[in-house]
Amino acid sequence: MADTTKKTIILFSGDYDKVMAALIIANGAAAMGDDVTIFATFWGLNALRKHQKVSVKKKPLQAMFGMMMPRGIKRLGMSKMNFAGMGPKMMDMVVKSEGAMFLPQLLEAAMEQGVKFVACTMTMDLLGFKKEELLDGIEYAGVASYLAEADEANVNLFI
Amino acid sequence: MADTTKKTIILFSGDYDKVMAALIIANGAAAMGDDVTIFATFWGLNALRKHQKVSVKKKPLQAMFGMMMPRGIKRLGMSKMNFAGMGPKMMDMVVKSEGAMFLPQLLEAAMEQGVKFVACTMTMDLLGFKKEELLDGIEYAGVASYLAEADEANVNLFI
């Protein structure tokens, strides 16, 4: 049964602002001693991509998907006020001026605090992501694994 | 009190990718023996529209809404990379090449597995949806019904 020491987040979105919200919640819960699992699926997988180009063999359509999607957490767009890529730069400027944490720092902090990142293998197949392209230290699983963890958690968000 | 055998999903979105995520979670939970209810509201109602045109009398503004919104789960756009309708076709191609299930199949599987679909009557009124336009076998209710079900569930997502 659910207790109050576990949280799960499905990270469907790969938008700068939504990923930031997810990571702030995850870091906050981890700081309070909770187990936190983030299941990245669809566009959320982009936040877990390595920034450097990784040479992997893909089918043509999935190679195209790969080129069109942002490579890593430093390249995400905003869900609002993206302004052709200026939005994230403006956000980074206010993050800096307010002394807040940048997205890559939030991700690193989450990993250091033991937040578990799981990449959804089914959407990896659809969008053509290979494990070599994603960050080290993450896990791989499907919907059954998500549901098993959600059943143990008391807060389950879809972001 | 909540046990771990019931899940609810508010399907607010009518985007191909988000509807797919909702149906994969619903099918996964149903396969594990859970009761699952999907409350379709706002754009999520489009996923429950019949594909054929149904002749019903509507007020002018709502007739216009009806014409502008996609008629059924085969016609949904993507939340990202829609490319004026090419995105869903590209997704269908990778779904096929990966041997995954197409959206209409996911919906059919969910219904066959006993996932309960409920259309939100309040947003049906606003957007001008008539019962004749929506799929057979779904139920109709409002927010009080959603809350009563959510109180019995241990995972409640808003998608």
Added chain:
Amino acid sequence: MADTTKKTIILFSGDYDKVMAALIIANGAAAMGDDVTIFATFWGLNALRKHQKVSVKKKPLQAMFGMMMPRGIKRLGMSKMNFAGMGPKMMDMVVKSEGAMFLPQLLEAAMEQGVKFVACTMTMDLLGFKKEELLDGIEYAGVASYLAEADEANVNLFI
């Protein structure tokens, strides 16, 4: 442990349709006697802005954010079918013709029913919101406060 008398909603979105969904759920739960807390963060803060212009000193970038974002719940855009601002007007027309409640009325009803509105102080700093610009009667807190409330609730949504 969670009981069934408390709900939380993270209101991340500032879209007319999503804010409407959040307020309908909140009002419904409050009418059933539940404690409801809405944590407004990022674009959701726009729904809690005063409509009149409030003169406050801001850094240049945040002053620009302030000008670009909608000032209050009467000025929100739609997540779909916004049509350069015509969408919300069309929605208001169907709300009126169906005898439903307009967004500002839903917000007022929620406040009268005791729904607690909390503005996320961290995103207020980032986007440059000052307390003087937000509605009277709301509270101010961060992620730790959200998590503490979510731990007491049985339904926690991210909208």
